[in-house]
Amino acid sequence: MCGIVGYIGNKQAYPILINGLKRLEYRGYDSAGVALLNKEINIFKKKGKVQDLDDYVSDKDISGTIGIGHTRWATHGEPNDLNAHPHTSMNNHFVLIHNGIIENYNRLKEKLIDRGYVFYTDTDTEVLANLIEYVYIKGKVSAEIAVRLALSKVVGAYGLAIICKGEPDKIIAARKGSPLVIGVGEGEYFIASDATPIVEHTKSVIYLNDDDVAILSKDGLSLKTIKNDKLTPKIHKINLDIGELEKNGFDHFMLKEIFEQPRSILDTFRGRVSLDKKEIHLGGLHTVMPKLIEAKRIIIIGCGTSWHAGLVGEYLFEELARIPVEVEYASEFRYRNPIINEDDIVIAISQSGETADTLAAIKLAKQAGATVLGICNVVGSSIPRETHAGVYTHAGPEIGVASTKAFTAQVTVLTMIAMALGYERKTIDKKTFDILINELYSIPSKIEKILKYDSKYLKVSKLYKDSTNFLYLGRGYLFPVALEGALKLKEISYIHAEGYPAAEMKHGPIALIDEKMPVVVLATKDKSYEKIVSNIQEVKARKGIVIAIVSEGDTIIKKMADHVLEIPETREELAALLTVIPLQLLSYHIAVLRNCNVDQPRNLAKSVTVE
Numbered sequence: 001m002c003g004i005v006g007y008i009g010n011k012q013a014y015p016i017l018i019n020g021l022k023r024l025e026y027r028g029y030d031s032a033g034v035a036l037l038n039k040e041i042n043i044f045k046k047k048g049k050v051q052d053l054d055d056y057v058s059d060k061d062i063s064g065t066i067g068i069g070h071t072r073w074a075t076h077g078e079p080n081d082l083n084a085h086p087h088t089s090m091n092n093h094f095v096l097i098h099n100g101i102i103e104n105y106n107r108l109k110e111k112l113i114d115r116g117y118v119f120y121t122d123t124d125t126e127v128l129a130n131l132i133e134y135v136y137i138k139g140k141v142s143a144e145i146a147v148r149l150a151l152s153k154v155v156g157a158y159g160l161a162i163i164c165k166g167e168p169d170k171i172i173a174a175r176k177g178s179p180l181v182i183g184v185g186e187g188e189y190f191i192a193s194d195a196t197p198i199v200e201h202t203k204s205v206i207y208l209n210d211d212d213v214a215i216l217s218k219d220g221l222s223l224k225t226i227k228n229d230k231l232t233p234k235i236h237k238i239n240l241d242i243g244e245l246e247k248n249g250f251d252h253f254m255l256k257e258i259f260e261q262p263r264s265i266l267d268t269f270r271g272r273v274s275l276d277k278k279e280i281h282l283g284g285l286h287t288v289m290p291k292l293i294e295a296k297r298i299i300i301i302g303c304g305t306s307w308h309a310g311l312v313g314e315y316l317f318e319e320l321a322r323i324p325v326e327v328e329y330a331s332e333f334r335y336r337n338p339i340i341n342e343d344d345i346v347i348a349i350s351q352s353g354e355t356a357d358t359l360a361a362i363k364l365a366k367q368a369g370a371t372v373l374g375i376c377n378v379v380g381s382s383i384p385r386e387t388h389a390g391v392y393t394h395a396g397p398e399i400g401v402a403s404t405k406a407f408t409a410q411v412t413v414l415t416m417i418a419m420a421l422g423y424e425r426k427t428i429d430k431k432t433f434d435i436l437i438n439e440l441y442s443i444p445s446k447i448e449k450i451l452k453y454d455s456k457y458l459k460v461s462k463l464y465k466d467s468t469n470f471l472y473l474g475r476g477y478l479f480p481v482a483l484e485g486a487l488k489l490k491e492i493s494y495i496h497a498e499g500y501p502a503a504e505m506k507h508g509p510i511a512l513i514d515e516k517m518p519v520v521v522l523a524t525k526d527k528s529y530e531k532i533v534s535n536i537q538e539v540k541a542r543k544g545i546v547i548a549i550v551s552e553g554d555t556i557i558k559k560m561a562d563h564v565l566e567i568p569e570t571r572e573e574l575a576a577l578l579t580v581i582p583l584q585l586l587s588y589h590i591a592v593l594r595n596c597n598v599d600q601p602r603n604l605a606k607s608v609t610v611e
Contacts, residue, residue, distance in 0.1 A: 002027060002028040002070060002071060002072050002073050002085070002097075002098070002099040002193070003020075003021060003024030003025065003026075003027035003028055003070065003071040003099070003192075003193050003197075004024075004068075004069075004070055004097055004099050004159055004160075004161055004180065004191060004192060004193045005017050005020035005021055005024060005068070005069045005070075005190070005191065005192050005193075005197050005198075006067065006068040006069070006097075006161040006171050006173070006190065006191030006192070006216075007065075007066070007067055007068075007188070007189070007190055007191070008065070008066045008170070008171050008188065008189050008216050008217065008218060009065060009185065009187055009188025009189065009218060010065055010187060010188065010218065011065060011188065012063065012064070012065060013036055013037075013064050013065055013066055013067030014034065014036060014057075014062040014063075014064070014067060016067075016190070016201065017034050017036075017067050017068070017069035018034070018050065018053070018054055018069070019197070019200075020069065020190075020192060020197030020198065021034075021050045021053075021069050021070075021071045021197070022050050022051075023196045023197040023245055024071055024192070024193060024194075024196065024197050025049065025050050025071050025600065026253075026399050026400070026401055026599065026600065027071065027073065027099075027193055027194075028071045028072045028073030029048075029049055029050070029071060029072075029073070029600050030047070030048075030072045030073055030074045030079030030084075031045065031046060031047045031048060031071075031072045031074075031079050031080070031081070031083070031084035031085075032045065032046060032048075032049070032050045032052070032053040032069070032070065032071045032072065032084065033045025033046065033053065033069065033070055033072075033084045033085050033086050033097075034053070034057075034062075034067055034068065034069040034070075034086070035067060035068050035069075035086040035095045035097075035163060036062055036063070036064035036066070036067040037064050037065075037066040037067060037163060037168055038061070038063045038064035038065075041092075041095050041163060041165055041168075042060075042061060042062070042064070043086055043088065043095065044056060044057045044060060044062070045081060045084035045085065045086065046081060046084065047079055047080050047081050047084060049600075050071055066163065066168070066169075066171065068086060068095070068096075068097050068161040068162075068163060068171065068191070069097070070084075070085035070086060070097035070098075070099075072084055072085055075101055075124070078122070082120065082121050083121050083122055083123050085097040085098065085123075085125060087121065087123065087125045087126045087129045088129060089129040089130050089132065089133035090117050090118055090130055090133065091133060091137070092165060093133045093136055093137070093164060093165050093166060094129050094132050094133050094136070094143070094162060094163070094164055094165070095129075095162070095163045095165075096125070096128065096129050096132070096160055096161065096162040096163070097125075097160070097161050098124075098125040098128060098158055098159070098160055099158070099159040099160075099178045099193060100156060100157035100158040100159055100176075100177060100178040101124060101156050101157055102124040102125070102127060102128055102154055102155070102156040102158065103155045103156035104154065104155040104156065105124035105127040105128070105156075108127050108128075108131055108153065108154075109127045112127065112130050112131060112134060115134065117130045117134070124156075128150070128154065128158070128160075131150045131153065131154075132146050132147055132150040132162070133146075134150075135149045135150045136164075142167070143162070143164035143166065143167045143170070143172060144172060144213070144215050147160075147162060147172050147174060147213065148213055148226050148227075148228065151174060151176070151213075151226050152226055152227075154176075156176075156177075157176055157177030157178045157356065158174065158175070158176050158177070158178055159173075159174075159175050159178035159179060159180040159193060160172075160173060160174045160175070160180075161173050161191050162174075169217050169218070170215055170216060170217045171189075171191065171216045172213065172214070172215055172216070173191050173208065173213070173214040173216065174208075174212065174213045174214070174226075175208040175209070175210060175211075175212050176210045176211055177210060177356065177359070178193075178354075179193055179194060179207075179208075179352075179354045179381065179382060180192075180193065180208045181193070181194060181195055181198070181205050181206070181207055181208070181380075182205060182206040182208065182214055182216070182221070182233075183195075183198035183201060183202045183204065183205050184202060184204040184205065184206065184221070184235060185201060185202045185204075187218060188201075188218070189216045189221060190202065191216070194352075194378065194381075195238050195240055195380075196240075196245055196397060196399075199238060199240045199241075199245070203237055203238050203239075203240075204235050204236070204237060204238075205235070205236050205237075205238055205380070206221075206223070206233045206234065206235055206236070207234075207236065207380045207385075209385075211225050211226045211227075212224075212225060212231065213225065213226060221233060236380055238379070238380070239379070240397065244396050244397050245397055245399065251592075252400065252588075252592075252598045252599050253399040253400040253599045254400035254402055254404060254492070254588055254598050254599055255588055255598075256400075257398055257399070257400050257404045257405045258404045258405070258451075258581070258584050258585060258588065259451055260395075260396065260405050261404065261405045261408050261444075261447050261581065262444035262445070262447045262448045262451075263444070264393075264394070264395040264396055264405040264408065264409050265405075265408055265409060265412050265443055265444050265447070265577065266444045267394040267395070267396070268393050268394045268395065268409045268412045268413060269412055269416060269440060269441075270394075272416060273416060273437055273440060273441070274437075275437060275438070275441050278430075278433065278434045278437050280416055280419055280420040280423075280437070282391055282416060282417065282420060284389055284390050284391045284392070285373065285389050285390070285391060285417070286389075287388075287389055288345075288371055288373065288388060288389045289420075289424075291343075291345065291371050292345060292417075292421055293421060293424050293425055294343075295323050295343070295344075295345045296323075296324070296341075296343055296344075297323070297324050297325070297326070297341070297343075297344050297345070298317055298323050298324070298325045298326075298344070298345045298346075298347060299325075299326050299327075299328060299333075299338075299340070299344055299345070299346045299347070299365070299370075300313050300314065300325060300326070300327045300328070300346075300347045300349065301327075301328050301329075301330045301333050301346060301347070301348050301349070301358060301361045301362075301365075302327075302329075302330060302348065302349035302350065302355075302358060303329060303330050303331060303350075303355055303357055303358060304403070304487065305351070305403040305406065305407050305484060305487065306349040306350055306351065306355075306358075306403075306406075306407075306410060307327065307329055307330075307349075308407065308480045308481075308483050308484040308487070309349055309407055309410035309411050309414065309480075310327045310347070310349055310414075311327050311479070311480035311483070312411050312414060312477060312480045312481070312576045313325070313327070313347070313349075313411070313414035313417075313418070314326075314327050315476065315477045315480075315573075316414055316415055316418035316477075316573060317414075317417075317418050317421070319418075319573065320418040320419060320421070320422035320427065320428055320573065321418055321421035321422045321425055321427055322422075322425065322427040323421070323425075328361075329357075330348070330355065330357040330358040330360070330361040331357040333361045333364070334357060334360045334361040334364055338364075340364070340365055340368035340369075340370050341368075341369075341370070342368070342369035342370065344365075344368075344370040344371070345370065345371050345373065346361075346362070346365040346370045346371070346372045346373070347372075347373045347374075347375060347414075348361065348362050348372060348373070348374050348375070348383055348387060349374075349375045349376075349410055350374075350375075350376055350377075350381075350383050351376070351377045351378070351393075351395075351398060351403055351406040351410075352376075352377070352378055352381060353374070353376040353377065353378040353381025353382055353383040353384055354378070354381050354382050354383070355383075358383065359382055359383060359386060362374075362383065362386050362387060363386065366386075366388075371388050371389075372386075372387045372388050373387055373388065373389050373390045373391075374386070374387035374389075374390030374391075375390060375391055375393065375410055375413050375414070376390060376392060376393065377392065377393045377394075377395050377396075377398065377406055377409065379392060391413045391416075391417070393406065393409035393410055393412070393413055394409065395408075395409035399599065400598070400599045401491070401492075401599060401600060401601055401604050402488055402491045402492050402587070402598075402601065402604075404488075404584050407484060407580060408577050408580065411576050411577055412440075412443075412577065415436075415440065415573065415574065415577075416440075418573075419433060419436050419437070419440075435571070436571060436573065436574070439570055439571045439574055440574060442570070443570070443574060443577050443578065446567070446568040446570060446578055447577070447578065447581055449568055450567050450568070450578065450581045450582065451581070451585075453565075454585060456565060457565065457582060457585035457586050457589055458585075458589045460547060460563050460565070460586065461586055461589035461590045461593055462589075462593060464518045464545075464547075464590065465493075465590050465593040465594055466594075467495060467516070467517075467518050468495065468496065468516075469495070469496050469497065469512065469516075469517060469518075470486065470489055470495060470496070470497040470498075470517075470518050470519075470520060471486075471497070471498055471499075471500065471505075471509060471512065471513075471517060471518070471519045471520070472485045472486040472497060472498070472499040472500070472519075472520045472521075472522075472583070473499075473500055473501075473502040473505060473519060473520070473521045473522065473532075473535060474499070474501070474502060474521075474522035474532075474579075475501060475502045475503065475522075475526075475528040475531060475532055476526065476527070476528050476572070477526075477572060477573065477575050477576050478522040478524070478526075478575060478576065478579055479499070479500075479501045479502075480576065481522055481575075481576050481579050481580050481583065482499035482500065482501075482502075482520075482522055483499035484499070484580055484583065485497075485499060485520060485522075485580065485583030485584075485586075485587070486498050486499035487499070488583060488584055488587035489583075489586070489587045489590065489591075491587075491601050491604060492587055492588070492591040492596055492598050492601045493587060493590045493591035493594050493596055494594070494596060494601075494602070495590070495594075502521070502528075502531065502532055502535040503531065503535070505535060505538065505539075506538070510538065510539075510542065513539055513542040513543070513544040514542065514543060514544065515543040515544070515545070516545075517544050517545060518544075518545045518547055519539050519544050519545060519546050519547070520547045520548075520549070520583065520586070521535065521536055521539070521546055521547070521548045521549070521561070522549050522579050523536065523548045523549060523550050523554075523557050524549065524550060524551045524567065524569070524575055524578075524579060525550075525551040525554070525569060526572040526575065527572065533556060533557060533560070536548065536557060536560050536561060537560065540560060545562050546560065546561040546562050546563070547561065547562065547563045547565070547586075548560075548561035548563065548564050548565070549565050549567060549579055549582050549583075550564055550565070550566055550567070551566070551567065551568075551569045552566045552567065552568055552569060553566075554566070565582050567579065567581070567582065
């Protein structure tokens, strides 16, 4: 989950590194550091934000045209100056930065201690630096060979950028289970965890695969495997606008991304759903559509917000396409010896395309013979390359750690797939299919209408910013939205919140209701409306505070709830796309009012690339 950036070329490296780290800070912000090569290797690192590092080096010598930088999300060892990357081997032959976890670091460390090595940090990365150095000295081999031989002894995940003091004209990069991208310029190369920090310098990139090792110099690039098999680099063009990585006048990336949802949803179905012809065409699923149509079971896997999107997908597939669906946490699925059949369809959902547990679950499903599809936002990431087919969400870069537009884009993709399958399987008729297409096209404008009343959400947020607990209730399609709303509040405001199916309130959570408990109820007009009205009455009978999200023109709940927030009416199948917007805004405003770091909440990182 850490951020890596590197540069080798003819320009000064530090400005490229520090700006790259600022763009990567959403991947980790416990500490940051750089190593710059200028006759000697100068290392500067600091606990805290990237800006703290930038301030620290203001009076230091930061010259050099070769360098590596890192922003950390701590796994082994607390966040402090000492544990910050880059790390140096004991005899100063190697300096490296690392994203991932070395699972057998303790055993390797013990062996190195027996051979005289001393350790100064609590990190697994220092073990790797010393292992590479030990092979380098003992074997009297080149830096490249030392790296490849050392990595053959490693169990775990890594994205690495390495500088050798004895071979100062190159950077060695390696990847296994942790993303790494090589940017190709004119007489220069860039290294990064993802494309965001290098897009302003080049649009040509090479995506490293597991067990790839890249040797970069000013004169060229060599790519091979850990086993020394030579590879031909494949250069991809990235379609990413630098403007997408800026706040563009918003106070936070999260708020910008909430307000981008009308466009991101439109971009996700644009060119795939025809309003005139009433057709859905998902090119990424063309080769597997026959299997999808005949599917006996769909398994959806994901983590966090992606898992919530998968729960919405369960309702969509079962109702529209009449296919049984199971939704699994990827972290549990991969370890519980699940029953997977060859005719199963497994759909993996991930914003980043690099979620470690989801990738492991994909490999398990493929080994069992299932057809695996991906729903992902990042072109060229690992999940699209590991799956048999899939659909990109086109949400654009999501920098805020708490997912917002990723969720609605994922739900939009699941909706399109379910609609297409329902029509092909004849489980929905042409009239219903056409109505759903019309309604899907109306969703962006309806979200714009919700966003116009942002001041109402701020007003309610001011009243409950000091609450210590929240409950979120929903039924049917809106139960997963209740879970997602509670997660958003927890993530960024640090208020304890729980989401429940509304009917389950009587089976325990109702004991928590009192005059201090805000209860957010998703109460739009659908087939469960009368039931949700009864749930609100139960809350009010116990003096609970009700914040109700209702359909425009609702008069019944308006008389009962303490606060009513109206949204446009829509089809029940599409209600998740609208009802989640108020919950995102409430969470955002409450967190800001509590002086929380909305874009970089404590203990969290954007992409969970380690277990």
